Amino acid sequence: MAIITLNNNSLSSVTSLPAGVGGKVLQVVRTSTTTSFSTTSTSFDSTNCSATITPSSTSSKIVGFAQGMMYQSNTNHESQYVIFRDSTNLNGEVWSFGESNNTAAIFSPMTFSFHDAPSSTSALQYILKLKTSDVNNAVTFYRQQFMTLMEIAGWY
16 A cells, blocks of 8 residues: 655645635634524524634635525515624625515525625624515514634635
């Protein structure tokens, strides 16, 4: 069996990536809650699904994942979901949920992923916000909700 080497070093002596190769995970923050959040607002409203991270460098990137269970009382109307960093909407588009001409309620797991280049070393809060297209449509984000944030060094 041959031993693989990098730059004439054995694998046991390789302790870091070569210069210019990024993608190292510097830290991971994970939060969860079991507190439900419900709204009939037609403006984006903050859910309980959020996490805060403080990047160690202005060149770091943040990759995030949010998940939970969603209930919509009337799918004849649409609900929309976005990720905010503090007061900045990170999504040029929103995730929409609902079908026209269907008045049955919907219960569904929801999963979101996002990435951000905040150029900051200050504490940053990432939060899932939602709204409905009609005040007669109650939208609930409930049961177990999670958000995971990862600080990545030297990526793109």
